[in-house]
Amino acid sequence: MKKLISLTVSATLVLSSLSLTVGMSGNQLTGIDVVSAASESETPVKESTPSKTTTPSKTTTPSKSTTPSKTTTKTPSKTTTPAKTTTKPATPAKTTPKPATPAKTTTPVVKQVENPYADGVYVTYGNAYSKGTEGAKVTIKGGKVAAIELLRTSPKLIDRDVRNNYSGLWNAYETMKTNLLGKTQEQAAKVDVVSGATRSSEGWKLSVDRAFQRALKEKAKGVTYFAGDHMGVDPEGKYMIFVTFDATKRTAVKVYPLDANGNAIEEANLTEEQAASVKVIAAELLAKGTGAVSPKGLEAEFKAAVSAYWDAEQNAKVSNDSKYIDGFYSAYGAARDKGVERVDVYIRNGKLVDVKLYRLGSNLIDRGDTAYAEVVKANAPMTAKLLANGSYIANYSDDVDAIAGATESSHSWNLAVERAFEKALKAPGKAKYFEGTFAGVDNLSKVLVLADIKADKVSNVNVLLFGADGKLIAADKLTEEQKALVAQLNEGLTQKGANMTPIVGQEDLSLAARAAFADLLSNASKTQGNYKDGTFTAFGDAYDKGTNRADVTLRNGVVVGLKLYRVGVNMVDRGASAYAEVVRAIPILTRDLLFAGTREQAAKVDVVTGATSSSTALKTAVENAYKKAEIKESYKTAYINGIFAGINKDKSVYVMVTVQNNIPFKMEVFYLDANGKIKTAEQLSADETTVKTEIETPTTEGSLHKYGYRPAAFGETDGVKAVSAQVIDAVKNALENAGR
Structure with a gap:
């Protein structure tokens, strides 16, 4: 039987040994220190230190009394020394009196003030x-x-x-x-x-x-709620409930149905049926809260409304007893050689309020609509089932809960949601990894590693190789040399994990196997990473001949898929018609950036000689993709700094927006002819010139451009209105490309 290996290797050791960097950031293996540098540098409120608190504020010492550090002279202090301890005159044989002991005679005991807040x-x-x-x-x-x-x-x-x-x-x-x-x-x-x-x-x-x-460790007596207006929403997004509380009870309730976009439907826009339902629901919630009882025929509405009320009440409670930390979490289900399910969830007050389900292939990249037809069909009903439950489904039943035709995937999605909830626990267990079967793939998709984890130990390591067609090579199709290699890799990973010694003559696949093993640990980790998985499209700086685009697929913060493009002013890939040096540079950069793997290493990739500006722009596009993927931004910004291009739907207008200090402040407008070429000034109509002048009129340096926020068409004539509508369409597209 294979030996079990303990997963105690630090992330630093794991990653330092990998050339193909598919692994975890340091915090994924070692945990996150939540104390920021800013909190350490902040000047605290001055508090009395023991050396400055030896004199009580209401001392009985006369105003001219000296401090303890000055009371060791021959003359005793009348305020601290009892009469019986007065020093006798010194005799010739003993000329030096014993010094007084300040600690016993003058220094009061300072009691350490206990921190009243629980970390x-x-x-x-x-x-x-x-x-x-x-x-x-x-x-x-x-x-x-x-x-x-x-x-x-x-x-x-x-x-x-x-x-x-x-x-x-x-x-x-x-x-x-x-x-x-x-x-x-x-x-x-x-x-x-x-x-x-x-x-x-x-x-x-x-x-x-x-x-x-x-x-507060000890809450104020008699206070149950934060006084004020509190809002709650049911997980299915049917109702928004406003509840007004004072310190001890609810005093008012307002009910709003939500539209398909999650926005509240105002009272004036309610249908007669909605208005009638809202009136009944509000009255019952005000009277009974979560104990509200539905009249016949409104059971579904009341279930959602009561759930929304409960949410508002949890937000209002001073002592919220949820076991979970609100936020975004991602987790994997049960892995096998055909792939695995993954979920992205939002949790609030211990309830699931949003969920997205994915089916990954054997290369652990989302298959989307190319997954098995029954699995694709199961996505929507499974999403609805999970949201209606507000959590994962305990004791998941094949007969009752599984989606017909996709039993295995629906079970795995449910398991992934359960694991996401475990990631969100305020008081997590000691284990660093979930138990079960997990998969990992190197970022060049050469090797798939499957392994079982139990009690933070790995067993049953199974290495599978990808062929040139991107598909796994079946066991019976392996050459004798490949079989021997797989056996060695299985043994090496079982014994030493990601620190396995590369096999002589097979260094490439050995490094890929180590990277895949590190990826497996990331997928099994109970610590949420810093980036969302998925494909993110981003751009480098634009100019009047086009821009550079990157479609970056990330898993655990590592680039596992990458496509680079040089696009023209019509925002269409120029392919082989781009400058020859750029055409030559794109495959070189793709290879180097994939090999680099991480955000930090990608930034260090060398530009390609002869295509310096395009190389820099393509690297910037990859960096911007990481910015779009961040789960927790260092600070919230609307836009990424740089120059971003956009085009309208019929590809007749090309706009460049310049962003500084995360604010769009400058715009340039170009009109395109039927061949996608920029028109000259002489070719522009009067209406086109009018709109171009309006958009390009500069604002104060660093100030928000007047069309940089919720831009809308303008003009006093039909011609100007029509042209401005096209330009604004391009502006919106450029702003979207610039957005975080």
Whole structure:
């Protein structure tokens, strides 16, 4: 029987031995230190130290009394020395009196003040209103804000894409985060609001204050709720409920149905049927809360509404007893040689509020619509089933819960959701890895490794090789040399894992096997990584002849798929018609960037001689793809700095938007002819010239361009309106390409 190997290898050791870097970041193996540098550098409130607190504030010592450090003279202190201990006059034989002992005579005992807050991560919200609410994920350590992520939610209470928030917030995120880091509860309350984002700034401050209240080891007596308006949504997104609480009870309830986009339907736009349902639901919730009873015929509506009320109540509770930390988590199901299922979920108050299901192939890349037809069909009903349950389904049953025709995949999706919830636990267990069968693939898709993990130990390592066609080579199709290699790789990985010594003459596949093993550990890890898996499209800097594009597929923060393009002003791949040096450079860069694997190593890849500017732009595109994939940004920004291109639907307008300090401030407009060539000034119509001049009129340096936020068509004539609509379409496309 094969020996089990303990997975105690640090991430540093694992990655340092890999040339094909498919592995985990350091925090995936060693855990995350949540204390930021900012919290350490922040100047704390001055507190009395023992050396400065030896004199009680209400001392009985006369005003001219000396301090303990000066009371060791021959003359005893009348305020500290009893009468019987007065020193006798010195005799000739003993000329030096014994010095007084300050510790026993003058220094009072200073009692260490206990930190009233429990260290931990707390997600709290400010007061809600119809457009959503502000929130904060606050890490409290030692009575201070050690880390913080600021949230601005949509009505569905999921952190909203920053670009869809009002522009005044874009710079407020960074400023408020910086100012709140390292603060105590009292200091955080005094932080200045950001001009232009007053309401949100106050909401974030209130969220932080509530986080401290929730962190108190001893809560204020008689206080159950944060007084104010609180919002909740059911996992299926049917209802948004506003509940007003005072310290002890609910005092008002408002009910809003949600549309397909998750936005609240205002009272004036309700159908008669909706209005009638809302009235009944609101009255019952106000009277009975989660104990509300549905009249006949409204059971489904009441179930959703009660769930939304429960959510609002959890957000309002000072003592929220959820076992989980709100946020985004990704996890894998049961692996086999045909692939594995993966899920991306959002958890709030211990409930699943959003989920996306994926079916990965044997190369561990999403198959999308190319997966088995029954699995593709099972995706939507399984998503609905999980959301309706608000979690994974305990004791999953083949007969009741599995989706017909996709039993194996629906079981694996459910297992993946269960593992995502385990990642979210506030008090995780000691194990670093989930138990079960896991898969890993190197980023060049040469080797698939399957292995079982139990009690943080690996067994049953099975290496499979990919053929030149990208498919696994069946065991009975392996050559004798390949069989011998697989046996050696199995033994080496079983004995030493990712530190396996490369096999002489097979160094390439040995390194691929080590990288695949490291990838397997990442997929089995209970620690959430820093990036979302998937394919992200991003661009490098644009100019008047086009731009450079990268489609980057990431898994565990590693590039596992990459396509590079040189696109023209019509944003279409130029292929072989691009400059010869660029055509030559693209396969070289693709190879080097894939081999580099990680974000840090990709940045170090050399440019290709003869195509320096395009190489730099393509590397920038890869970096921008990483920015789009970040789960937790260092600060929230609407846009990536650089020059980004966009085109309208009929490819008649090409626009370049320049972003500085994460704000679009400059735009250039080009009109294209039927051949996709830029028109000269003489070829432009009067309407085209009018619109071009309007868009290109400069704004104050560093200021937001007037069409950089929710741009809309303009003009006083039909001609200008028609042209501006086309240009604005291109502007929106450019802004989307520039967005985080």
